[in-house]
Amino acid sequence: MAVSTDTGSKKSSTGLMGELGKRFRSNMQTYTIILALVAIWIFFAILTGGACLQPQNVSNLFRQMTVTSFLAIGMVFVIVTGNIDLSVGKLAGFVSVVVAYFQANIWYNLIPNQPYVAAVLSIIIGLGVGVLFGVMQGYMISFLQVPSFIVTLAGMFILTGLILLVTQGKTIPANQAGFDLIAQGYLPPLVGWIIAAIVVVILFWNMTRSRQRKRQHGFELPSIALDLATTIFYSLLVIAYVWVVNQYKGVQVPVLLLAVAAVIMSYIANNTRFGRYAYAIGGNREAARLSGINIRRSIFLIFILMGLLAGIAGIVLASYVGYGTIAAGQGYELDAIASAILGGTSTLGGVGTVFGALIGSLIMTSLTTGLQMLNVQPAWQYLVKGIVLVLAVYADVAFKKNR
C-alpha cells in the first residue's frame, strides 16, 4: 500500500539574486550565446594585445556586421515559420548593383547636381526591387505551394544571372556624395549623446509604464531592484557604446539603421498578432490552421518583409563598398542563416529571436575581423566559423538533453 510522504515543492529562493537566477535559467540560450561572444572578444583581445578593442576597431566591427544582420533578422522570421530563404544574399547583391547602376548611369543624366535627391530615389528603387522580389517568391511559396527551399534556390540562380546582366561583368561605382553617407556616415558626437539620452529615457519610461500596467491589472510586480538593475544595465551598455564609438568618428549611420530595424522587428515578433502567428505556424502548422490563422497570408507577408530587409541590406551594401560588383552578396545568405541559428533559431521552426540573431551575427563578424587582425588566412577563417557554428548548436542540443 501507499507510503505517503510529503513531496511538497521547495520554497523558491527569493531576493534579487534568486530572481536573477530564475531569469537566467529561463533565457539560458540567449545568455549562453552572449557569454560565447564575450569569450571570443577576450580571446582576441589577448591575442591582439588589446588592439581589437580600440575604438576604431570596435567601430568598424559593428559597421561590418550590418549588411548580414539586416538579412539575419528577416531570416529569423522565415526560419521560425519552418521555411528557408537561400536567395537573400544574391537579392541584396542584385539590389546593390541596381542601385549602383542608377547612381552611376541614370540620375547623372536625369537630375545632375542633386546628389541627395538621387540618393533618396536610389533608396526607393532599392527597396522596391527587394519588395518586388519578395512578393514574387512569397507568392510562389504561399499560394502556389512550391517549397521555399526550391523557390529561393531558383531565385538565387536567377538573381546571379540578373546581376551579370545589369553589370555586364563590370564594376559600377556607387560612391557618389550623399549616397555614401548611408553606410559610411557618422553622426557628430553630440548627436550620438542625444540619441543615447533619448534611448535611456525610453528605457526608464518603458520600465515604469510596464510596472504601472501590471499594477492596474493587479499582478504581482517583479522586484523593483531587479527591474532597475536590468534597465540600468541596458542604459550603461548604450552609453558605453556611444562613448567608445565617439572616440573614433561617432555613431555609425548603418548601425543606427540596423538598431532601428531590429527594434521594430523584435517588437513585431513579440507583440503583434502577425508575429504570434509566425511562431504558431512554425510551432504546429495544423494547430495554427485549425485556429483560424491564414497561413498563406502570413507566409506571403513574411517573404515580402524578407525582401524589404534584403533591399535595405543591398542599399547599405552598395554604399558600404561604394561599388556594385558581380560578386555582390555572394554567400551572405549562409552568413545570415548561420547567424540566426547561432542566435538560437530552431531549424524545426517555432523558436527564435531577433536579438539572438544579432548576437549571432556579431559573433560571426567578430570571428572574421579578429582572425583578419591576426593575419590568419581566409581558408582558416572559414574553418573556424564552421567549427564554431557546429559547436554552438551541439552545446545547445547537449544542454537541452541534460535538462
Next chain:
Amino acid sequence: MGTPILEMKSITKTFPGVKALDNVTFSVATDEIHCLVGENGAGKSTLMKVLSGVYPHGTYEGDILFEGQVQQYRGIADSEKAGIAIIYQELALIPEMTVYENIFLGHEIKRGFLVDWNETIRRADEMLKKVKLSVNPAAKVKDLGVGKQQLIEIAKALSKNVKLLILDEPTAALNEDDSDNLLSLLRDLKHQGVTSIMISHKLKEVISIADTVTVLRDGQTVCTLDAHKGEVSEPVLIKYMVGREIENIYPKRDHKRSDEVALEVRTGMRIARPLGDVLKDVSFNVKKGEIVGFAGLMGSGRTELALSIFGNPTGFQVHGDLLINGEEKHFARPEQAIDAGLAYVTEDRKAKGLILIQDVKENITLANLQEIARRGVVDGNAEVKVANEYRVNLNIKTPSVEQKVGNLSGGNQQKVSLGKWLFVKPDVLILDEPTRGIDVGAKFEIYTLMNGLVQQGMSIIMISSELPEVLGMSDRVYVVSAGRITGELPIEEATQEKIMHLATS
C-alpha cells in the same frame, strides 16, 4: 502468483522540481497479464520508461530485477536484448515502408552484408500468423488501419523473441472489434509464454483481461490487486486511482433544451475526393443547449464531417448547405467558421490542437488574439489575465500560465485545448473525442463543464468512440457508418446494441 519475471524495487525518479516516481515497487509474475492503471501523471509511463531503459541506469534510484538478475540498461537496445519490448500509444511504424520492412526494422535478417529479403518475408509471414493478421507482408503500413498497425507492432515485438511485452494504452485508438481482437491475442500470447504489462484507462478492459492490477497514484504504488481473488472491480479501481469515490462519472444536468436550431446541414452534405467520396448525403441538426453525440467506428467519417463544417481545412470539395442560426453559410477557411460561432476541439491535441513548445497562455489565446489585441498589437497583461481565468475555471494544473504545454499531463493539455476554444466564445462547440487518453478525474471535470456550457445555451457536437460516454452525455445520437448517417436515436431509445448495429450497417 508464479515466480516473478520482473521486480522493480524502490524506484525513485526525479525530474527538476517533480518527483515523478517515489519509492515505487512493482512486481510482475511469469505468464500473467498485469495491468497498470492510474490517472494521467500518476507515473505509469515514467515507470515503463525506467524499465525499458529510455531513462538509463543511473538516472533513477532503485533496482530492476528481470528473471532474477539485476539489470542496468543503458538504453532501449539493452532492454530489448534482455527480452523486454515496449509498444507506445503513438505507434512507431514507418508509414511509407512495407509490413515486413517494419517488422524487421532495426534487426534486419542479413546474409553477409546484405539483407536477406526472402527470409525476411518468410519470417514476417510467420509473425503475422502468430498475431492472426491476414495482410500481405508487402503492403505499405500507411494503407492499413490503426487496429492492424497495432498488431504489426506486436508482431515486431514477437520477432525480437520478446518475453515481456509492455503496451501503453494499446486500445486507445481502436474500435471495439479491434480492441477485442487485441485483447484475445494477448490472452493467446500469455499461453505461449509471453508476459504482458498493459497500461490502460479503459477499466472494463482491465477487468476483463487482467490477472493482476497495480494502481499508481501521484508517483506511488497504491496497491496491487489479484483478479482471481475477486479483488478487482470498476468502483474499487476508480476509488484507488482517484483516492475518492466517484458515484456516477456522467453527471446529471437539468434539461432545458430549446427547439431552436443552432446548426443545420441540409440537402445532404457530400465531401468529394478523387478516390471516392468521404461523406455522402449527410443531413443533421443541432438545437440550442443540446449535446448531440456522433457515434461510430474509427474512420467512419465523423472527423471529416466535423472538419467540413469547420471551414474545410482539409481542402476537399464540400457540397451541401450549412445553416447557422438559420442563416446559410459557406466557409472557405476555419477563420470564417470561428467568426460565425463555431469551435472545433480536435481529437489529436498533440498533433493538431496545441503548440507544445509554447506556453499555456499563448495556446489559450491563439484562436482569438484579436480579443486581446488592439491595432494588431497584443496586450501581454490582458493575455495573462485571460489565461489565468481559464486556468482557474477549468482547474488546469500547472505551476503558471507561462509553463510550456508540452510539460503538462494529457488531461491538463486537453483542458488547455478546451480553454482555447471556449475563449473563442462559440455558439456551437464541436468536441472530437473529448476525453481520449485522459484519466477518470479529468473526464468527470470535462463532463461537468460540458453540462455547464449547454445550460448557458451553447450547443455541443460530441464525436466519441466510447459508447458509454455517448450514452451518458448526449441528448440525441447520430450514428455514422462509412460516410453516411445510418441512424438518429433520441437518448431514451439509444442502447449500446442499437448503436453498434447501426455503426456496422
